[in-house]
Amino acid sequence: MRLTHLGGPTVLVEVDGWRILTDPTFDPPGRRYAFGWGTSSRKTAGPALAADEVGPVDVVLLSHDHHADNLDDAGRTALASAGVVVTTAAGARRLGNGALGLRAGEETVLSEPGKSSLTVRATPCRHGPPLSRPIVGPVVGFALRLGDQRRTALWMTGDTVLHGPLRRTADELDVDVALVHLGLVRFPITGPLRYSMDGKDAVELIAALEPRVAAPVHYEGWSHFSEPPAHLREAIAAAPPAVRERVVWLEPGAAREV
Template sequence: MGNVDANRQPVGISVLGGPTTVVDLAGWRFVIDPTFDGPGVNGHLTKTSGPAIAASALGAVDAVLISHDDHVDNLDTEGRRFALDAPRILTNPGAAGRLGTSAQGLAPWESVQLHASDGRRAVTVQAVPAVHGPADGDRDAGGNVTCETTGFVLTGDGLPTIYLSGDNASLEAVADIAARSGPIDVAVLFAGAARVPGRQHERLLTLNSAWAAAAAEVLRAKLVIPAHIDGWAHVTEGVDDIRRAFEDAGISEVLGLAALGHWTVPPTPTSG
């Protein structure tokens, strides 16, 4: 399939660069963690490349999903503007308080069902746990590792179940999601082995490639789309590492590696 534009797919997923991913599902369009700035230094992080598709090319969206608003590699200046222009933001409770009236905070396992008057099937968005660093890592005032963050699971009758990991480094969290959600049709895993000087003793803040392959097996995912594996200097593993890890695990067939800004079509749903 071709490049992402304002035309919606019945079902399609595309990584635009960094963590930013577009999900079209039954007529709904979601964007997770919008980052639309160009390359450059932003605070203590360096962006090395811009998005494959500009925000203006996406047309209208129904909801922006934000794993966390604390870090510019998940919500930069243009991404924040894009999110605030959307009719709905779904995120963690702390971020919702900072982002304003269009934002709804969802605690882990809390969900919201989206309905439309135009006959589109309802889609449920559920917040799921994410741990932004090692389990024994430094915690903020709220008890979160690095900061409060969330993943999401999208479901609907007759639709593929889609897991969006957000910045998560915990296989235990992945196992909890698998136990509660059942088989995942599509897992979009933030898997660039992010490490930042001065943060968590430079240990992993997101899944590395080997852990992403392990997560795919735990989730029994039919399709795994890696995200957040490019575009930022603190991302330490890329597409070649992902490919090798899935080959080593013997599950190369589930790996989806479309070019940035191009659509991937998920497989037939496991159930529903």
């Protein structure tokens, strides 16, 4: 598997002939985006590659369409040239154009000539504190299997806090490569409330999951991330070897074989 981190949550995944793009974000830095209910965030870093430099994309895995740090304007434009877009059920209704919508636990099977089939299963996310879903909206992660393999080739956690359904998913899945969304999202208007995982959560999740490789993503490039990247790296460095040795740090724009 080859991973190219483009910035934020956006990763180009190349595996078994499939070219898969996660949460497309290609806008330049500097703009502030409203997320609703008085929350907002400024994009502080641009993509390592522009959308037209990425090349053809077979599948877009879109954890949610309603927050610009997961789908910004240029990313939305790029959807038109992608093969299949898989997202939440609500997001598919909003996007139209053949987008496939999944709720947590549902799956779809994608096929293309000359490639192994790709089974995409939506996994649970809670993008905030308990009872926050009516405010933050639905979000899913994605677990991918190739052909008739039972092992999960890739798990993209999506934007989520560490909660019971996520822990149970980690216990259930046998994962090759995990993309772990972090950053400890917080907003001034909601004080200490957390909307995504931090380094401590990552250590706990990776310890339970035991993937071959875990790649932290979506922890930089936006002002609503409250955990500095240096703190995240310190948390991983201080983790037991069984966790620390699984972690791969992706350099933006550089393809990494894992």
